[in-house]
Amino acid sequence: MSAEKKSIYPDKPELQFENKRKFTNKREPLVDRENRKTVGQPTVENPRMSCLNVNVYYGDKQAIHDVTLDIGRNEVIAMIGPSGCGKSTFLRCLNRMNDTIDFCRLTGTILLDGKNIYDKDVDVVPLRAQVGMVFQKPNPFPKSIYENVAYGPKIHGLVQNRAETDEIVETSLRKAGLWEEVKDRLNQPGTSLSGGQQQRLCIARTIAVGPEVILMDEPCSALDPIATARIEDLIDELRENFSIAIVTHSMQQASRVSQRTAYFHLGDLIEVGSTDQVFLNPLHQLTEDYVTGRFG
Amino acid sequence: MDANMNPTMLLFTILLLSVMGFIMGRKRSYAVANQVGGMSNLHSRPTYYGSLTALWCAIPTLIIFSFWLLFESRIITDLVIATLPDQLQNLPADRLNLIVNDIRNMVNGNIVSSEPNPSMLAAAEHYRKLNSLSHASLTVIVIAVAIGAILVIQKTIHPKLRARNHVEQVIKYILIACSTIAIFTTIGIVLSVLYEAIRFFRIVPLSEFLTGLEWSPQMAIRADQVGSSGSFGVIPVFMGTMLISAIAMCVSVPIGLMSAIYLSEYANRTFRSVAKPLLEILAGIPTVVYGFFAALTVAPMIRNSGGVLGLDVSSESALAAGLVMGIMIIPFVSSLSDDVINAVPQSLRDGAYALGATQSETIRHVVIPAALPGIVGSVLLAVSRAIGETMIVVMAAGMSANLTLNPLKTVTTVTVQIVALLVGDQEFDSPKTLAAFALGLMLFVVTLILNVIALVVVRKYREQYE
Ligand SMILES: Nc1ncnc2c1ncn2[C@@H]1O[C@H](COP(=O)(O)OP(=O)(O)O)[C@@H](O)[C@H]1O
Ligand SMILES: [Mg+2]
Numbered sequence: 106m107s108a109e110k111k112s113i114y115p116d117k118p119e120l121q122f123e124n125k126r127k128f129t130n131k132r133e134p135l136v137d138r139e140n141r142k143t144v145g146q147p148t149v150e151n152p153r154m155s156c157l158n159v160n161v162y163y164g165d166k167q168a169i170h171d172v173t174l175d176i177g178r179n180e181v182i183a184m185i186g187p188s189g190c191g192k193s194t195f196l197r198c199l200n201r202m203n204d205t206i207d208f209c210r211l212t213g214t215i216l217l218d219g220k221n222i223y224d225k226d227v228d229v230v231p232l233r234a235q236v237g238m239v240f241q242k243p244n245p246f247p248k249s250i251y252e253n254v255a256y257g258p259k260i261h262g263l264v265q266n267r268a269e270t271d272e273i274v275e276t277s278l279r280k281a282g283l284w285e286e287v288k289d290r291l292n293q294p295g296t297s298l299s300g301g302q303q304q305r306l307c308i309a310r311t312i313a314v315g316p317e318v319i320l321m322d323e324p325c326s327a328l329d330p331i332a333t334a335r336i337e338d339l340i341d342e343l344r345e346n347f348s349i350a351i352v353t354h355s356m357q358q359a360s361r362v363s364q365r366t367a368y369f370h371l372g373d374l375i376e377v378g379s380t381d382q383v384f385l386n387p388l389h390q391l392t393e394d395y396v397t398g399r400f401g
Numbered sequence: 402m403d404a405n406m407n408p409t410m411l412l413f414t415i416l417l418l419s420v421m422g423f424i425m426g427r428k429r430s431y432a433v434a435n436q437v438g439g440m441s442n443l444h445s446r447p448t449y450y451g452s453l454t455a456l457w458c459a460i461p462t463l464i465i466f467s468f469w470l471l472f473e474s475r476i477i478t479d480l481v482i483a484t485l486p487d488q489l490q491n492l493p494a495d496r497l498n499l500i501v502n503d504i505r506n507m508v509n510g511n512i513v514s515s516e517p518n519p520s521m522l523a524a525a526e527h528y529r530k531l532n533s534l535s536h537a538s539l540t541v542i543v544i545a546v547a548i549g550a551i552l553v554i555q556k557t558i559h560p561k562l563r564a565r566n567h568v569e570q571v572i573k574y575i576l577i578a579c580s581t582i583a584i585f586t587t588i589g590i591v592l593s594v595l596y597e598a599i600r601f602f603r604i605v606p607l608s609e610f611l612t613g614l615e616w617s618p619q620m621a622i623r624a625d626q627v628g629s630s631g632s633f634g635v636i637p638v639f640m641g642t643m644l645i646s647a648i649a650m651c652v653s654v655p656i657g658l659m660s661a662i663y664l665s666e667y668a669n670r671t672f673r674s675v676a677k678p679l680l681e682i683l684a685g686i687p688t689v690v691y692g693f694f695a696a697l698t699v700a701p702m703i704r705n706s707g708g709v710l711g712l713d714v715s716s717e718s719a720l721a722a723g724l725v726m727g728i729m730i731i732p733f734v735s736s737l738s739d740d741v742i743n744a745v746p747q748s749l750r751d752g753a754y755a756l757g758a759t760q761s762e763t764i765r766h767v768v769i770p771a772a773l774p775g776i777v778g779s780v781l782l783a784v785s786r787a788i789g790e791t792m793i794v795v796m797a798a799g800m801s802a803n804l805t806l807n808p809l810k811t812v813t814t815v816t817v818q819i820v821a822l823l824v825g826d827q828e829f830d831s832p833k834t835l836a837a838f839a840l841g842l843m844l845f846v847v848t849l850i851l852n853v854i855a856l857v858v859v860r861k862y863r864e865q866y867e
Contacts, residue, residue, distance in 0.1 A: 205754055207669070233757035240755075244748040247771040256766065257756040307752065314756060 183363035237311035243303030245295030281309035301332025426454030445565035597838035641812035652727025657734025692796035717799035741775025778859035
């Protein structure tokens, strides 16, 4: 499959840096800085997840203001914005990771395949199998490479015997593009891998429980450019089977991997649209400031 | 000036002179600075010139002072003995010692054991003279050195003098000296224990000590006395230590670990901030309190309940001592484990939760394995605490060296035997007394090994998450 694999990284990586200039455009945006209503196209047809009027509070402090946003099927949606604008907070709402913070409160609705995940009768254990998450810093468990991948399927009872486990470990590692590198050392600790390999191991671990959505919170910010490129290629491949929401600080990364981009600012969702639209013709002045590097 | 200044007053004088040196040094630095046009031309701040003067005044005088006092009484005694009449000088050493003691007592005006005879009175007078001569010369020398040092430093203070660097150097050497004292004291203790233990092993071979199955250190003191010849097999004693420590660990590891898990993973912040110090108070209770708690409350309770069940329980049982020791050790395990569990990065927990693991799955499968080296380290430290614990076992475990694994029987431990061997009148070079050193050495080696293992394990853990 690698022969016809279409890399989003062209043969000339230096072109990427040329492209950056194109973000700057002369046209004045339509919406000024004071207006905090979401502009653009927050909804899509037949979404995988849809968030309606989501507000999130840490104690008395509101971190997310009335966000409405859909996550489509087989798309990568990038979330960008200056630090502290609530990207991670929003992402963590999508698989209820914020439940682990006791003073964190949420209002609004988040639907996964039409079902509100914040309903009383929803159990977070299967929910998190459906909506997986990859973190900023690679965090392999203190177990072997094999056990790291096998752990999720085991606790969810997806595997009955060793053969099934072997199979799921191999397919997950293959999908994460790590199999060839680790197939001879599956029993070594996950922490013995390099940073980029660890992050792909974490992706394999997430894939292994068969999620529909994968959330990624700055998955490449701790990695070197080559490892980053591999993960970006991988994200592009994974789009075939999963919906992916990725938080990133790198606008080049957002433009390389995503189809849609959402720009957050101080807890408000300012603008959503196709990635090209947001980077080349932003509607909102704040978005333009950010993507042209005048802010954050 | 009173030439008979006593040592305490002299010490105060030294301090006073140092303070004076500080003030003078500082003043002098201002003076030289003004000569060359202001403070900015001074290499260091004036306090450093003051400190330098004070240090050079205090350190040499204190060294002279302490060495003088260390050797003074010895030299004076030798001089006094030399003037005694021949028939007294030729007495055996211990008798001579008595006489010297009497002379010293006379000098200090204390009650004297024997009738004072003229030659001793003369000697006492001589002693007194020498003593005051010595103090007078010490006073003169010390004050001369102090003033000399102040004057010399005064002369050397000029704007280019790097007083700050000198002071920092001197402070560094003082710190080195202090840590050296700590290290050498430890080494000294170890060596002296080792030396006495070797003397013991000359009488009782090491192999017999390590493999013997019987421990009864009673020996005939005189050749004609009836009594056992003494046997020094350490195994029953060591087994007793192991048995009681094992019982203690059976109590403290589960309770300590689980309370650590509760505190670090489940408890909310307010509960934790109250409960953790409370638990640590357990560590502050004097062990003698635990000891009588074990002997007077727990042991009878165990015997009674054992009696109800038809078990034969000795009044001093390994179980009682072990249980109470276990309670005592809980805070060691829980506090250290709590720290290592807290040190497990939150990102690992997040990773497990994000896979849909429940809280207890996360703890069992991810947090505990990640913290395991640290937990093992804390348990090993607790074990070495248990092995060395003395008071509880002295009061609750008993004296008879039974080779048994039955926790309801009386056993004895290494520490109890050391106490037993050294309490009461003993000849210092009998094997019975020396055996205490051998036991002490063994205890030291075992706890040292445990501590080293614990430290290595803990360090390995640290490397993994930094
Ligand atoms: N655990 C928390 N407790 C309290 N406030 C938090 C917590 N996590 C995030 N916040 C606050 O919420 C806001 C958004 O944070 P975050 O979602 O981490 O931003 P981003 O990921 O965009 O940098 C910030 O102001 C931050 O201080
Ligand atoms: Mg963030």
